[in-house]
Every structure is written in C-alpha cells, then in structure tokens.
Amino acid sequence: MVIQLYRSIKKMKNKTTKIMILVLSTALFGCAQNAKEKELQTFINNHVEKVKPLSKEANLAYWDAAISGKEEDYDKVSELTLEIRQIYSNAKDFAMLKEMKESCDVKDTILARQLDILYNGFLENQIEPELLKEIVELSTDIEKNFSTFRGTIDGEKVTDNEIKEILKTETDSAKREKAWLASKQVGPVVADDLIKLVKLRNKAAQKLGYENFHTLSLTTAEQDVNELDEIFDELYELTNEPFAKLKAELDGILAEDFNVITAQLMPWHYHDPFFQETPLVYDVDLDSYYEDKDVKELAMSFYAGIGLPVDSIIANSDLYEKEGKNPHAFCTDIDRKGDVRILCNLKNNETWMETMLHELGHAVYDKKHNPEMPYLLRQPAHIFTTEAIAMFFGRLSRNPAWMQQMLELTDDQRAEIEKVSDKYAQLKQLIFARWAMVMYSFEKQLYENPDQDLNKLWWQTVEKYQFVKCPPNRNTPDWAAKIHFTIAPVYYHNYLLGELFASQLHNHLVHKILKLKSSKNVSYVDQKKVGDFLIKEVFEPGALYHWNMMIKQATGEPLMPKYFVAEFVN
C-alpha cells in the first residue's frame, strides 16, 4: 500500500500532485468520507487522543532525565515508553488496520498516508509478549556485557578511550597491534548471544510473514531492500576507483609514519578500530578560528540570515555543561506544536559549531511542520531525511567560504583552511561511505543466514569495501565487537542515505534555487531563499509523502548517489 500510494502519485506531475493533495485535504474536512474512511478517522482521533499526551509526557521526561541524570527520571521515561508501546502492540487494532489497508477502501490520500504510518507503527510491535521478553532480555544482557567488558593489553585492563588514544598517537606497530586486538576481545564474549539474538529477531519477523528481521525492519521503515541494494551498488561502483586512489595515498603516508612498507599495513595501522574515521594525517586544527567566538551567537545569526530564526528554540534549550547532564547532544520535538529543544554542551570550538548547526537543523525541520496537518503527519518524512538536513548544515563549520564570512577571516586565513579542507572532506566522506557499505552488506547477510561462517564473511566484506587486509590466520568474531548490531539493528544505512540526500539538496539549492554555476565558494550566508525552499519543500510536508516522493518533489529526482559522488569524488 505504501508502494501503491507512492507509485500512483509518482506518475503525476509535481504540480498536479500538489493540487490533488490540496483538493483532498479540503475533502478531508469538507466532503463525505466513505464508511471505511469514517471508521479510520474515528480510530485515528481516539488513537491520537491517547498517544499525544503520553508522547509529550515521555519527551518531557526524557528531557528532564538528560539534564538531571537521575535514575528516577530515567525510570519514568521507560515507564512511559512502555505505555506507548503497549498501545502499538494491540493485536485487535492491528488486525483492523491490516484489514483496512488490504481492502484499499481508504481512498483519501491524507487518511491513507496516516493509515500507512499507523500500520507500520503497529506492525513492528506485533511480537508475542513471551518472545519480546526474550529478545529484550538478551539484548540488554549483551549491552551490559559491552558496557562492562574491558579489553586487556599485556594483562592490563584498558578502556575504549585508551585504545582509541593509542590508535591515534602510537607509532610502534607492535603496540598498535595489541591495542587493536584489545578492541576486538569483546567479540568472542558476545558473539554466541548475538547470533542467538539474530535468530530470535528472525523468528519474530517470520511469525509476521517476513523472510527475516532485516526485511521486516526495512518494511516498517518504508524502505525497500532492492531499492537500497541499487543505491549501495551504484555508490560502490562510483567510489571504487577514487577510493582506491585516496586509500593508496593514505597508505603511503601511514607506511612512512609507521616505518613499514605498504604491503605490511594491517588493520591496526588505521586510526580507529574499524577504519570508519579519517586518520588524523590530513586533519587541520580549525578550533583556533572559533576559540574567541561564540558558537551560539554564530548559529543564531546564520539561521536568522537564511530565514529560519531559531530564537524560540534556543529559549527552550539547554546549551551548556552541567553536573549529571548528558554530555552529548540531541534535538527533541516535545509536542509537535512548536516546543522544539536542543541539548548541547557548548564550547567555542569547531566540533561544537558543527554540532550546534547539526542539532538546529533537526530543530528547524520539526519547528516548521505545517500546524494544519494531522498530528501523525507532523514529523519528518524519515529518520534519514532529518539527519540529512542536520548534516547539510553541520558541514558548514568546515566550509572555508562560510567560515570566512561568519568568522570575518582574511583571504590568507581562508586560503590556509582551503589547502586541507577539501581533501579532508573528501576522505572523511569516502572512508565513511565504504565503511557504511560494510555494515549494510554484512548485516543483510547476517540476517539472511546467521549459521554461515560469519567471521569469514566479515573479513571478505571488509576487504571488498575498505581494502583492509585480514590479519593472517585470523578466525575471530571481530564483527560482533560492533555494538550497533546489538543496540541499533538495521539502522546504519540511514547515516549514509542522510549524506546522499544532503548532497542532493546542496546541488539543487546551488543550481536551481540560487542559480549559481558552481558549488565552489557557496556559504549560504544570508540566503533567505534557502530557508524558503526548505520550509516549503521539506519541512512543511512533514510525513505527508513517502520519503522518496518528498525528495522527488523537492529536487526533481528520487534519492540518488550521483550528487554525493560529484561533491566528494572530484
């Protein structure tokens, strides 16, 4: 049905679609609904009446917990989350929604869209209580193992941070090897349980008629495995040669740093346990440009300049470090009615400039949903589309043109930044893209057949995408050391899709909205057209359309990797 709705709209021209939606939305309030539509409308009204106050309460509780760090506040969050989950696990309601979806009697586009969203929300919660309990307990156990396990170097326990520090700074290959091995020691500790968890998740999915948990998860997230395969395959082809070239260059530098020949480079010669981050060899210290500035003021003035003022968001937010407070950053839409907040721990440096721009990107998306739209549609089109907006703005903290204008830098200072910033951005994106391919491809095969030789599969996948060699005779569950397979299953691909959409938006804004010839030197500073475009094409529609429909309407094309490639692969 999701696909049906998407396809039937896809055929129409953009304008017609918008007029149709407009007509249909008046139909929703004015004209007659058929019996099924009336029944659905009543169900939605009742459902929203229950979920709306609970979600608000849960969001507020989470906000309080993140600031106080108190156990009892976190308990309240779990209680409320469970209460909401119970609403979505109601089997009778699900059966009704399923029947309604299959009947195709709901013709009204806006109602049908809400039906899709409800159906997916219920579908992912239709797991028998016994099985669900088993799954939750096992994944909590594994998570606990992760948080309490400490790898050892020469018999001495080391923390993750100590391992990371060694991989960033140590020049002795033997010491690096030990640190890398320590980072993988958690693998054998959790692997058997993780395989058991994968099988339990598969069992739950199969009871609902899906091949495996991977397929079920993608379905409830309105993603199609073939569509994703196509995007990932294309990106693999397009980045293959450029990545090989950059990687060879990088290997040359690393080999010299560690006094080995490139053929001797091993996984521990990269600067993090999975080679998912850019080794520091090209990095440039941008913090000095921010240290005497105020990143909050910079962000506020930038967003105001593009027509997306954030004063009311900032007024509700919590921006600075406090005892007990969550040390990271996030954005939350408390009520889908304008109470949008961000949590940060600001310092005047480049990392926090990026984070501030990133979180405010999420925030303006939430803030600018159309208040006339039904509650269920007042949310981003997809988790990765809001991530894309956040990334799109976050990228500016290292953009030389943006930095020059916002930080009032001289041409010399800007030239200094430009020397390394392009190269760094390119490396960062390529390394991350190839790593995300490993995660996507491996996880898909993990759920397809958890009984295969996973250790071998992992290294085959790493060698194929990252060109990193498996250490001789290694047969250990190194894949299980990645916590995401446990705590955030079938999610990783969204990070990469976010990057792709951010680049596609960038290309569209530069060429079609600002009508510039090149994306070089584009800072977006004071370009009100940027805000106008995003409000109209991305923020206001919310979840009214399937994500790919929204992207197609906004940029003229469905999501595709070519703009990411054009931006970061020469």
Ligand SMILES: [Zn+2]
């Ligand atoms: Zn984010």
